[in-house]
Amino acid sequence: MTTAELVKALAERMGVTQKQARTLLDGYVAAITHQLAAKNSVILRGFGTFSVKEVPEKRAYVPSEESLCTIPAHDRLHFKPAKSLKDEASEAHPDE
Amino acid sequence: MNSVYGQTLLDDMVQHQGLPMPLVREAAKEILAVIRSGLIRDKVVNVSNFGTFRLKPVAARSGFNPQTREPITIPAHQRVIFSPCKALRELIQPVHRPPVRINEPAQRTAARTASIAEPVATKTIVSSPPTVTTTQAVTTQPDPTETLVQKPSLDERLEQVADRIDNLNDDAVIELQADEVSGNYDPNRKYFYLGAAAAIVIAAVTLSIYFGSATNEQVTPQPVVAQAEQARVSPVAPGSSGAAIPPSTEVPAVAQKEAISEESRAAAPVTPPQDELDSSTLYNEMAAAQGETSLESATAEPVADEATSTSPAAPAVSAESVTSTDVPLRAIIPAANATSQPASFFFTERSYTIASGESLWRLARRYYGDPLLWPHIYQANAALISNPDNLRAGREITIPSLQGASGKLTKSDRRNVAQGYYLTYLYYRETGHKDAFFALLEAKRYDNKVVEEHRSLLKLSKVEEILLGQQETMPF
Numbered sequence: 001m002t003t004a005e006l007v008k009a010l011a012e013r014m015g016v017t018q019k020q021a022r023t024l025l026d027g028y029v030a031a032i033t034h035q036l037a038a039k040n041s042v043i044l045r046g047f048g049t050f051s052v053k054e055v056p057e058k059r060a061y062v063p064s065e066e067s068l069c070t071i072p073a074h075d076r077l078h079f080k081p082a083k084s085l086k087d088e089a090s091e092a093h094p095d096e
Numbered sequence: 097m098n099s100v101y102g103q104t105l106l107d108d109m110v111q112h113q114g115l116p117m118p119l120v121r122e123a124a125k126e127i128l129a130v131i132r133s134g135l136i137r138d139k140v141v142n143v144s145n146f147g148t149f150r151l152k153p154v155a156a157r158s159g160f161n162p163q164t165r166e167p168i169t170i171p172a173h174q175r176v177i178f179s180p181c182k183a184l185r186e187l188i189q190p191v192h193r194p195p196v197r198i199n200e201p202a203q204r205t206a207a208r209t210a211s212i213a214e215p216v217a218t219k220t221i222v223s224s225p226p227t228v229t230t231t232q233a234v235t236t237q238p239d240p241t242e243t244l245v246q247k248p249s250l251d252e253r254l255e256q257v258a259d260r261i262d263n264l265n266d267d268a269v270i271e272l273q274a275d276e277v278s279g280n281y282d283p284n285r286k287y288f289y290l291g292a293a294a295a296i297v298i299a300a301v302t303l304s305i306y307f308g309s310a311t312n313e314q315v316t317p318q319p320v321v322a323q324a325e326q327a328r329v330s331p332v333a334p335g336s337s338g339a340a341i342p343p344s345t346e347v348p349a350v351a352q353k354e355a356i357s358e359e360s361r362a363a364a365p366v367t368p369p370q371d372e373l374d375s376s377t378l379y380n381e382m383a384a385a386q387g388e389t390s391l392e393s394a395t396a397e398p399v400a401d402e403a404t405s406t407s408p409a410a411p412a413v414s415a416e417s418v419t420s421t422d423v424p425l426r427a428i429i430p431a432a433n434a435t436s437q438p439a440s441f442f443f444t445e446r447s448y449t450i451a452s453g454e455s456l457w458r459l460a461r462r463y464y465g466d467p468l469l470w471p472h473i474y475q476a477n478a479a480l481i482s483n484p485d486n487l488r489a490g491r492e493i494t495i496p497s498l499q500g501a502s503g504k505l506t507k508s509d510r511r512n513v514a515q516g517y518y519l520t521y522l523y524y525r526e527t528g529h530k531d532a533f534f535a536l537l538e539a540k541r542y543d544n545k546v547v548e549e550h551r552s553l554l555k556l557s558k559v560e561e562i563l564l565g566q567q568e569t570m571p572f
Contacts, residue, residue: 001134001135001137001138001140001141001142002142003142003143003144005134006130006131006134006141006142006143009130009133009134010123010126010127010130013126013129013130014122014123014126021123024115024119024120024123024127025123025127025143026145027109027113027115027120027123028105028109028120028123028124028127029143029145029146031105031106031108031109031112032105032146033145033146033184033187034108035100035104035105035108036184036187036188037187037188039188040098040099040100041098041099041100042099042100042101042105043099043100043101043102044101044102044128045101045102046128047128047131047132048176048178050178052188059198060195062195062197065197067197067198068197068198069195069196069197069198070195070196070197070198071193071195072193072195072196073193074189074193075188075189076188076189077147077178077180077184077185077188079149079176079177079178081176085132085135085176086173086174086175086176088132088136089135089136089151089174089176090172090173090174092136092174093136093139093151093153093174094172095172
């Protein structure tokens with residue numbers, strides 16, 4: 001599903017124009033992004049949690065150079081799906 | 097570092113974007129609902145300026161309840177993955193921090209020299225070479241369950257049966273490929289056969305019977321495999337939950353683990369990169385190659401020309417022994433597995449009908465989560481799959497489950513994978529595939545014992561011999 005399809009479906013369900021739907025979607029995403037930029041976790045009931053995790057420094061192997069390197073500590077966005085979302089997805093696609 | 101709920105987002109939107117609360121509330125609800133339904137329908141939803149939601153299938157695996165230590169099956173399910181777009185990623189981590197290359201520190205080289213001086217520890221694992229007296233006493237019928245009893249008796253028995261199979265193939269193929277006989281003749285075997293020379297007279301008498309049984313053995317692969325399958329499942333005891341994971345028999349010193357030799361670097365392109373990444377400090381040094389022949393022809397069945405590498409003087413012993421028994425050729429593999437295998441607490445397999453366009457690689461990716469483990473499927477179905485690179489649609493195979501998981505293979509998992517790679521090596525060699533040697537390297541990477549057991553059957557050039565010596569095995 002692309003963003004365009006998402007906007008179209010949203011417009012249909014809400015009974016607004018696609019342009020308005022797009023504005024609402026962008027506004028919502030911007031609100032989430034704003035919180036994540038402040039390193040806050042965003043908890044969306046029944047959907048999941050976005051959180052910022054600190055990844056500690058670690059060593060890794062570089063196959064092309066055949067040497068070791070250090071990956072410095074950094075922050076990473078993490079999404080944990082709600083149980084209902086995960087279960088629903090697993091039920092919809094049981095095998096594969 | 098606070099947690100924020102959906103309501104805060106709505107308040108923000110009302111405050112900063114000047115939208116009415118009811119509209120915003122409805123929009124939030126609908127947006128999540130649309131993403132959700134789209135995700136379930138398409139398995140992927142892209143939201144511009146935000147990121148992509150994806151479903152990723154996860155194979156069923158065995159695990160256990162950490163409280164009761166009761167084995168359970170974690171069923172196959174979908175994982176919901178969100179990968180943020182570049183802009184969001186850079187918002188979270190504004191400054192890009194590139195990896196910093198490390199030069200090999202001094203302690204590393206010190207560790208390497210220490211580990212080279214210490215191959216003796218690993219040598220002890222290799223089983224002792226067989227004696228002549230044991231091979232003379234070939235009368236009992238090896239039962240897969242019986243082979244579990246003791247280490248020495250197992251070795252003897254394997255040796256006996258291996259020999260029988262050797263000679264079976266030997267006579268059958270010798271006329272076809274006489275010129276290849278000179279290949280890899282192991283001097284140890286000479287004494288072995290000298291001791292058996294006394295049996296030649298009896299052998300001549302029973303030779304005709306031998307030919308009868310020889311053809312029987314080779315014409316009927318189907319029931320043989322059925323027995324093999326049975327044998328593989330049978331030794332698996334339900335097992336008490338406490339004894340689930342046995343302690344590893346070889347515990348390499350920490351220093352040894354740290355060692356990454358120059359040689360391993362040379363061989364590195366062959367090994368898949370993600371394994372390298374998983375453990376930042378890798379690999380222990382290998383023991384020197386042993387001239388050991390115990391299991392050599394256990395897996396020889398799919399490739400008939402195996403036996404050409406052994407001595408033509410062989411029929412003497414076999415002629416006598418073969419008449420007294422009808423051992424299924426492939427039954428040896430599971431029996432051998434059973435000894436190296438701990439009493440596994442969870443072991444199942446499923447049957448699977450191959451659909452058009454499928455490959456072992458894909459099946460392994462789907463059911464194990466790691467396509468590189470495809471030889472695990474291949475070794476379990478070696479008799480059903482003629483070409484591992486080209487499956488026949490509609491054929492029914494069994495997909496054995498791993499004892500561990502793709503990231504944490506158990507000893508027997510590795511052995512099975514190595515067996516599969518070894519079988520692939522044999523197949524590739526027979527068909528003249530250019531990657532034959534790489535399959536062998538992979539076999540050694542997963543389990544060196546498998547390679548050592550078939551050492552005398554390998555046909556390697558000098559360069560390959562050196563490369564094989566440099567290939568390291570993954571640490572347990």
